[in-house]
Amino acid sequence: MEDLLFDFISKYISLSEDEKNAIISLDIFRSVKKGTILLQEGQNSKESYFVLKGCIRTYYVLDGDEKTTAFYTEMDALTPHCVTSKTPSQYYISCIEDSILLISNTDMEEEVNTKFxxxxxxxxxxxxxxxxxxKVDFDEFKTSSPEQRYLNLLQKRPDLIQRVPQHQLASYLGIKPQSLSRLKARILEKDKG
Amino acid sequence: MEDLLFDFISKYISLSEDEKNAIISLDIFRSVKKGTILLQEGQNSKESYFVLKGCIRTYYVLDGDEKTTAFYTEMDALTPHCVTSKTPSQYYISCIEDSILLISNTDMEEEVNTKFxxxxxxxxxxxxxxxxxxKVDFDEFKTSSPEQRYLNLLQKRPDLIQRVPQHQLASYLGIKPQSLSRLKARILEKDKG
DNA sequence: CTTATTTGTTAACTTAAGTGAACGAATCTA
DNA sequence: TAGATTCGTTCACTTAAGTTAACAAATAAG
Known part of the structure; x- marks a missing residue:
């Protein structure tokens, strides 16, 4: 599992064996069960996440219902807003598949950054x-309709549509679950006709 | 005008007089006329912008019409995507008011960063x-309706609504100009009733 | 100063998303 | 495994955004 991380890092810098061992000795690899809530609204956290395997999502609870804003899958990194802003979190982070994460905290990072x-x-x-x-993602979202967003996602992250619950996907696309169902039916119709 | 920049920088680090002079000697302050196009689609650029006074916007040209995705005003910084990705720009940047900008380029930045x-x-x-x-801006956009987005903007950047052409504001809100007019009329109605 | 062009608004009509409800299928959970 | 909950879809209806066109006001160009 460490190899996944080192392959990723090698895209940016090269590490010596010593450095690799130093990272391993930090003991930051965690197995997390599906359903685990990593961060809750109102909480202050110093933890950042890097997904080695699995999927986590961020969501707000507004007027009692969940609004999913992002999914993080293999090789995605997430530093929650509350970590940088040092204010209570506005959103939740949960694990939607059994996952293997790299969980670091700000203090540890400072130490590592000084050392290396x-x-x-x-x-x-x-x-x-x-x-x-x-920014590019935001631009794409802004300049396209829900249907285009769905088709775009089908192109860019086809796995998401399979592995993620539809109602979560809907709010990720900025629409209601019923609209997503309808939209998919519409696309199927077009493909036929 | 330099004072604006140094006030801004002082929020992050403190500068000696020598360092301030070094920055001034870089000669990176530019007066730019309204209407100037700073970056065009397809262009490769190494320039980043920091707005000291005025307003610039980024926009795509899709199916022949402009889609405005962002406005940068006083103390906003913009490093175009093409600078980091080293690929041709997908969008335009234009100056929508007479402005004073700090324009730097990647090579210069590297030099400064090594020196300081x-x-x-x-x-x-x-x-x-x-x-x-x-990310927070993106989240807010995703989780709200066009009308909410407009009201939100009215709260957070009321100046924008005054200083920016409505059709540009509309696509910034992810809708058509006609819908923005209608939406504003609707809000006025509600306030009356 | 006069004419073009761009801009903002309104209106009528079309299309698609929101809403509330219903219902089977899948999935927890006890 | 039986019962409960959650999930995805469909439907009818409401609401709001897209579209096309028209027109006045503001701005730019000659």
Missing amino acids: PKFDVMCRTFSSELLAKN | PKFDVMCRTFSSELLAKN
């Missing part, structure tokens, strides 16, 4: 990459 | 802050 400065460089690169990606 | 390591630290902090902010 190139780690710091990697994180900086990674963060600006994520920012750019997030 | 604390600058590098600042950028890292700033970038992860922006990422967090961008």
Whole structure:
């Protein structure tokens, strides 16, 4: 399982065996059961997540119902807003599949970054990459209709549509579950006709 | 005008007079006329922008019409996607008011960051802050209706509604200009009734 | 200053999403 | 495994956004 992480890191920096061992000795790999809530609304947390296997999602509870805003799957990283802002979290994070996560906390990161400065460089690169990606995703969302968003997702993350409950997928697409059902039926009709 | 920048920077790090002078000597302050196109679709650019005064917007041209995705006003920073990805830009950036911008390029930044390591630290902090902010904005967009988005904007960036053309504002809200007009009329009706 | 062009609004009509309810299928859970 | 809950879909109806067109107001161009 560590190999997955090191393969990922190797895209940014190269690590010596010593450095790899140092990371392993941090003991940050965690097996998390489906359904586990990693972060709750109102909570203050210093934990960041990196998904090695499985899927976690972020969601708000507004007027009593859940609004799913993101899914994180293999090789996705998530630093919750509350960690950077140091304010209570506005949203929940839950594990929707049995997963293997890398869970780090801010204090530990500072220590590692001091010990291995190139780690710091990697994180900086990674963060600006994520920012750019997030903006593009936002742009795509803004400039397309629910139907286009669904078709887009079918292209870019076809696995999500299979592995994620439809009602969660619906709010991720910014619509109601009934609208997603209808929209899918509409697309099927078009393909036939 | 430099003071605006240094006030902003002082929120992250403190600068000596020498360091301030070094920044000024980079000669990165630019006056830009309304209507100027800073970046075009298909272009490769290494320039990043920081708005000291005025307003710039990013927009795509899809099926022949403009889709505005963001407005950057005083103290907002923008590193276009093409700069980080090193691929041709998918969108345009234009100046919608006479503005004063700080325009830097990647090469210059590297030089400055080597000379003043604390600058590098600042950028890292700033970038992860922006990422967090961008995610929250995306979440808000996803979880709300066009009308809610408009009301939200009225709260958070009331100036935008005044200074920005309505048809650009409409696509920023993910709707057509006609829908924005209607939506505003609807809100006025409600306030009366 | 006059003419074009762009912009914002309104209106009538079409299309798609929201809402509330119903119902089988899948999935917990005891 | 029996009963309860959750989930996905369908339907009828409501509401709001998309579309096309028209027109006045503001802005730009000559």
